[in-house]
Amino acid sequence: MRLLRIKDNSPQKKDAFSQIKKLTGKIADKTLEQLEREGVFVFPETIKNAEDITEDQMILQSVNDSYRSGNVMGFLGYGDERLIIESRFGGDEEDYFFQYLLDRVLDFPNIVDLESDANQDNRLFNFLLFLFPYYLKTAMRKSLFKKYIRRRYNDGNAKGTIDIARHIEKNTPFVGNVAYSQREFSYDNSLMELVRHTIEFIKRKPYGNNLLVKVKDEVKLVIDATPGYELYDRQKIIEQNKKNAIRHAYFREYFALQKLCLLILQHQKHQIGSGSRQIYGILFDGAWLWEEYINLLTEDTFYHPMNKGGKSAQRLFDGNIGLIYPDFISRNSEVRIIADAKYKPIDNIGNRDYLQVLAYMFRFDAKIGYYLYPKEEGFDDLKLWMNRGSTYEANVMPRDDISITKHGLKIPVDAPDYAGFVAKMKIFEQEFTSVFSV
Structure with a gap:
């Protein structure tokens, strides 16, 4: 693995990036919004009309024979190349300032030493897990997500579309039941099931319960709303959500939560950024973290x-x-x-x-x-x-x-x-x- 560490808001000669040449080519002169579309997880989610999403939000901006880093901190990878962007106030070994911002603004556990874990992908995965409470709380400020789903029944109270093939299969000889299906407006849908699977996945981590206690009320609401949860349905639920992303602007917080849950649940099987040609990582908008931190103080x-x-x-x-x-x-x-x-x-x-x-x-x-x-x-x-x-x-x-x-x-x-x-x-x-x- 080839690794380079740099500071935010600092110039660095282009020669220093020769060891991660392929990764540099993928991220240089691109905004957070562009990288987000390519699969990099950006916190917080970018919004097109936000004033700060400009050249200041580039990962690396070309300036003559140097690259200048912007207001972002985090971790990027491509194949066997890795880039760690620390705060400019970080020391040679520890970045206490970045850690402090995450602690104050997001109530993050103490895990910001990005290089202490021998497996950088696991370090990245931990970041995704620790963001889950924030995204869950933010999404559920708009209450539980509810949408139309189609349920199948076989009883004597037919109210929807009769399923002829299933009716013949299950009700021969006829004993009074009818196989039918109908659309219902329900909380127990594929998205809420995805959130439930993520909650159950985190619970099995050593620190899972401590992490979820921050959103215990939201977790209870999700559990109560998903009586149809079954562990063996996880892959089916993942595929349903991959095919049906939340697109309505009103529910953009749920779209961000959906994206995070998919990254978490697919990690074990595929690893984050699977495939030698895929760029991956998690980036924190330092300008946003700083602004929210200042708000806490003032x-x-x-x-x-x-x-x-x-x-x-x-x-x-x-x-x-x-x-x-x-x-x-x-x-x-x-x-x-x-x-x-x-x-x-x-x-x-x-x-x-x-x-x-x-x-x-x-x-x-x-x-x-x-x-x-x-x-x-x-x-x-x-x-x-x-x-x-x-x-x-x-x-x-x-x-x-x-x-x-x-x-x-x-x-x-x-x-x-x-x-x-x-x-x-x-x-x-x-x-x-x-x-x-x-």
């Missing part, structure tokens, strides 16, 4: 519209025109603040980022803006005052009432272990949020 101070979830959309203009999703809008309407989470280095925040936040500030009558980004220790905040005047009149000068601040959260890079990293993060989080409570 939810008492800011509203948090969510573009990927399509929640709390705002509009620039009257007539429902100009859809926008500012990352954070302060709850204090007297001194309105607009904040934008950026999972990238301070020097990469500029140009389009400035225009975007200034437009949001203008829309919400805010005179204070923030970029919230992760930084190494030792870097100070940078406050930018907006200019007034024009170079044509030679009267350009900074205003004293409108500013945007690049406000970083310190990330420890020298912690001796994960417990030490968490302890330092708690201190830095308090420092980070204190500026909003003044």
